[in-house]
Amino acid sequence: MSDTKTQIENRPPSVASLFLERVAKTPDAEAYRYPVPAASGQGPDEWRSLSWSQAAERVYAIAAGLIELGVRPEERVALASATRVEWILCDLGVMCAGAATTTVYPQTNAEESAYILADSESRVLIAEDAAQLAKARERRADLPDLHHVVVIDAAAAEPAEGDPEGWVVSLADLEERGRAYLEKHPEAVRERVAAITADQLATLIYTSGTTGRPKGVRLPHDNWSYMAKAIAATGLIREDDVQYLWLPLAHVFGKVLTSGQIEAGHVTAVDGRIDKIIENLPVVQPTYMAAVPRIFEKVYNGVAAKARAGGPAKYKIFQWAAGVAREYAKASQDSYRRTGQAKAPLGLTAKHKVADALVYSKLRAAFGGRLRAAISGSVALAPEIGYFFSGAGIHILEGYGLTESSAASFVNPGEAYRTGTVGKPLPGCEVRIADDGEVLLRGPGIMEGYHKLPDKTAEVLEPDGWFHTGDIGELSADGYLKITDRKKDLFKTSGGKYIAPSEIEGHFKALCPFVSNIVVLGADRNYCSALIALDEASLQGWAQEHGLGGRPYAELVATQQVKDMVQGYVDRLNEGLQRWQTIKKFRLLPRDLDVEHGELTPSLKLKRPVVEREYQHLIEEMYEGAREA
Incomplete structure (x- = not known):
């Protein structure tokens, strides 16, 4: 145990330092795998690899390119992209330049993206594609600190009328500039990494709050260095592992996995396309x-x-x-x-x-x-x-x-x-x-x-x-x-009983194979109720078996047959609950809850206040003329 304690306490000041150590230790070992769609657009993706030294070459070029753009230590570089290998390389490049990454979910709308960029005072935005670039263009007047937009997809990095000179550059161009800078200043990146202190800002992650503006969480370099060592110390990850990484890297859960990997030195296959998970798993064959x-x-x-x-x-x-x-x-x-x-x-x-x-x-x-x-x-x-x-x-x-x-x-x-x-x-x-x-x-x-x-x-x-x-x-x-x-989700019924809604929701998800999302309600009411969204694919299969095939989701959930089917599962749920926890009424939602409508966070957490506002009419309907139950 003392070895573990020593390892956690005697950690380097940053993940940038850890990355340099990893590259020196296993330069030729495979670091990342990433998919490249078939040239014809048909057939399976081709998976390619980067060794640690190949990854480092790109990371140093990105870091040097940012230094050449004038980015100074602790200044913010925003990153708005889906999960892909370039996200990791850019994040490491930002950290190796001594700067700090502001993470932005690609689903974030133009208004909230502009708020995050302005509040963080980000000097550079690394944008995935034309859609992310368009958001910055739309709100450019509100972003006086934003001097450059680096676009990952080169084809989308076209300057538009009204763009300041040199405002838009491609990631390939940034790397080219970085390589040229390193020819003149070969030690520039290593010097920046050596100067990083443990308490220096590394990452600014804005929490997708359920109410009001998101708050920027300041995570210094030491947080990630500690995480890398602590995760490795659990023994859960090993050097011979293959990790499949699809989680949003703008979210802290996805981001921490990149730190643990650098410490362990194993392979990570990166692809954030959720619709490809089922297809990718047999190809990647992950160990975790x-x-x-x-x-x-x-x-x-x-x-x-x-x-x-x-x-x-x-x-x-x-x-x-x-x-x-x-x-x-x-x-x-x-x-x-x-x-x-x-x-x-x-x-x-x-x-x-x-x-x-x-x-x-x-x-x-x-x-x-x-x-x-x-x-x-x-x-x-x-x-x-x-x-x-x-x-x-x-x-x-x-x-x-x-x-x-x-x-x-x-x-x-x-x-x-x-x-x-x-x-x-x-x-x-x-x-x-x-x-x-x-x-x-x-x-x-x-x-x-x-x-x-x-x-x-x-x-x-x-x-x-x-x-x-x-x-x-x-x-x-x-x-x-x-x-x-x-704590904020616990509620008390008008009868004075405390209810933990997520506990009831979890029981229902285990019972009903058709449920996608459920929201249990009942604060200051005399009984509990629920809003239920069904999984469309599962429901369509059930509909086919029961003579309702071919009907759209919204039409199916309005039928008495579907309501009766769900009622059967609600009855089974209630059998295992205390009387005051039982669901007396429910309503089926006309569509599933999703990120686009703001009802789920990008990490698929429920935003209860948003759902309750959106479906207030259904909630009131369930409590119309309610008597003590």
Whole structure:
């Protein structure tokens, strides 16, 4: 344990330093894989690789190019792009120039993008394509600090009428300028990296707040250096791993995975196209990947829908296998907790072997066949879905953290993982539970504060370093944390009973294979209700079987047959709840919740106030003339 402590405490001042160390240590090893679409536009993508030294060549060129543009240490360079290998190279280039990256989700509209660019005083914007460039052009008058836009897709880097001279450059041009600069100043990048101090700003991430303007979270270089060492110290990642990285890199969860990879030195396959995940997994064959619960829910619902489409016998086998998986996972995890060995009773093990041949092996093959573990974070995973995957041999290790804590504060420890918990704190992270149940954190991963918002910082960060997470949790005697809800999401009914909505929502997602999103309501009301959005693909399969095929989603959810089907699942949910938690009424939404309408954050977290505003008429309908229930 002392070696781990030393490693965490004696860390270099920055990930830029770690990157230089990694390149020197394994220059020829494969660092990144990335897809290139077939020239004809038809057929599968071609996957190409960059070694650590090849990646470094581009990173140094980007860093030198930014220096040549006049970017100084700690000045902000914004990055508005989907997840792709260039995002990582540009972020490393910014850090190696001693500057700080302001991350911008590509889905962010022009108004909010302009707010982030202005508030962060970003001098340069690295934009993915014409769409991201257009947002900056639209609001250029509001962005006096923005001197250049670097466009990743060269074809989109065309200057337009009204652009200042040299305002738009392509990434290829920036790298060319950087290489020319390095010929004259060969040590420029190394000197910038050597001058970085641990407390220097590295990243500014704007939280997609559910109300008001987003807040910029200031994360210094030391946060990422600590994260890289702490993640590696858990033993969860290894040098021979292949990571599949598709999460949005503008989000802290995606970003932290790049730091851990540099420390471990393994391969990362990068492709942020969500519609390509199913196609990519058998090609990449990852040994680990991170995802948000919505992805696992979609896989689970998809497998259930496929089994149902195969006829009653096939669906019955799936349901039996799913039950065996959950029972096996619970027995194995309980056995590991008691004896240190994951064992299940002989009869259950025999059933599990049969179910594995019929169902689980196909599921593992769909994930590429080599997946050792999947990390889940951002929001809670319904335990019943976690147990299903665990029993099927796909080990989902839930973790926990916030933008303000550099993403990873807790993670489940390998074989000793416990479904329904977020595991144990990373080395160096302290935790305590406040009197009201709020989880408080302290350690090297905690932010410096909110950008230009000292009052907001003081609300959550104590002078002695304790950070108020806003989450309610319970800590077991042996250090496993269970998050029960967001403090602000807990509500009290008019009868005085406290309700944790996410707990009820999680139960329903595990029960109903057709649900996509559910929002439980009932604050200051005399009973609970719910707004429910269904998964369109699963629903269409069900509709085909029940003589409703070919109808659009909005028409289907308005039919009595679909309402009755969902009512059956709500009744099953209510059987397992306390009386005051039961869902008395629900309404099916005319479409699914999404990022584009602002109802989900880019990391697929629910924005409850937005949903409640949007569907206020349906909520009022559910409580019209309500009496005490």
